[in-house]
Amino acid sequence: MNIEKGKITGQQLLFLIAGFVQGSVLLTDFTAGITEHQTWMVILAGLAVSTPFFLSYVMLAKRFMGMNLVQINDMVYGRFLGKIISLYYIFFFMLTLSFNIRDVGELYITFLMPDTPFILLLAVFAATCAYAVSRGIEVLARVSHLFVFIGIFVIISTFILLIDQTDFSNFLPFFELPFVKIFQGIHIVSTIPFGETVVFLVIMGSLSNTEHVVKRTYFGLLIGATVLIIVAVRNIAVLGKTQTIWTSMSFQSTRLIDIGTVLTRMDFLVGIVQTVLIFLKCSLFLYALAVSLSQLFGLKSYLPLVLPLAGIEVIIAATVFQSPVDHAMITQNAGIIYSVPLIFIMPLLSLLIAKIRDLP
Secondary structure, eight states: OOSOOOOBOHHHHHHHHHHHHHTTGGGHHHHHHHHGGGHHHHHHHHHHHHHHHHHHHHHHHHHTTTOOHHHHHHHHHOHHHHHHHHHHHHHHHHHHHHHHHHHHHHHIIIIIOTTSOHHHHHHHHHHHHHHHHHTOHHHHHHHHHHHHHHHHHHHHHHHHHTGGGOOGGGGOSTTOSOHHHHHHHHHHHIIIIIGGGGGHHHHGGGBSOOTTHHHHHHHHHHHHHHHHHHHHHHHHHHHGGGGGGSSOHHHHHHTTOOBTTTBOOHHHHHHHHHHHHHHHHHHHHHHHHHHHHHHHTTOSOSHHHHHHHHHHHHHHHHHSOSSHHHHHHHIIIIIHHHTHIIIIIHHHHHHHHHHHTTOO
């Protein structure tokens, strides 16, 4: 039995996926440090590589309609092996959520509120996510429309306002980087953020119906990917080769906006928008984590776990890395390795076994 009673529509799922991918806009900095002026091409290639795996998530959820990830694993692999695989997914959700919560803390402590205690920023943000999750997936789905439109509006507006400072020769020469760097960049992008959409195997269990679900979910993925490409193109066109020396390329590029000394410090607005989008992403991860654990232990509701899990995530986020540089290095190297089985192998294998055994 699914412990989530709320239901979402296919259109709401579209905006949840779009907002989730947009919430990873800060993480394009990890890729840009490796792929430099070819980041936009790497995002496109990462989208192409991720597409069949993303579609496998959707087809798996469609085949097991009304069931979440833990229930699917139990049915496909049996109760013992299924729970081990579910624990692996829970570990992935927990680590990824703590990394994203830390991203928000580093964003504020570096650019917006440097004198605020780091742990306080993490605690306030996690508590806000916990409150949103306690209201249910339906509430998150309803507000996702607003978050997505705000994010698109601000990102496109900053691109237009910086048009006089763009230099499209910064994109040249094409295919200059060694293949190893391109491959590493594609691996990072296909894992973060496109591969992280595996979390929707928990959320899609709340779909009211699966009509046109493949088309709607993929359209949501395309919206999010388009926003990432626009951000990458803007940063490359404005900053050029200097983008790799900045901690946050988006902040540095938007700081250059100065329209008649009236429109200035747009980086503050960008920070708020990025906070809103990461809030949506973290709330979805916290929801998936709470639901998965509740399902695993046979609880009747996930609500008692939400606040304790948020507290645990704050502790992990505050202690897991020494610095933003350490964060970037581990994410670029270790993070994209331990998540490979969960993102690229297990969903396809589950779908294959389900078809062979004619499940459910």
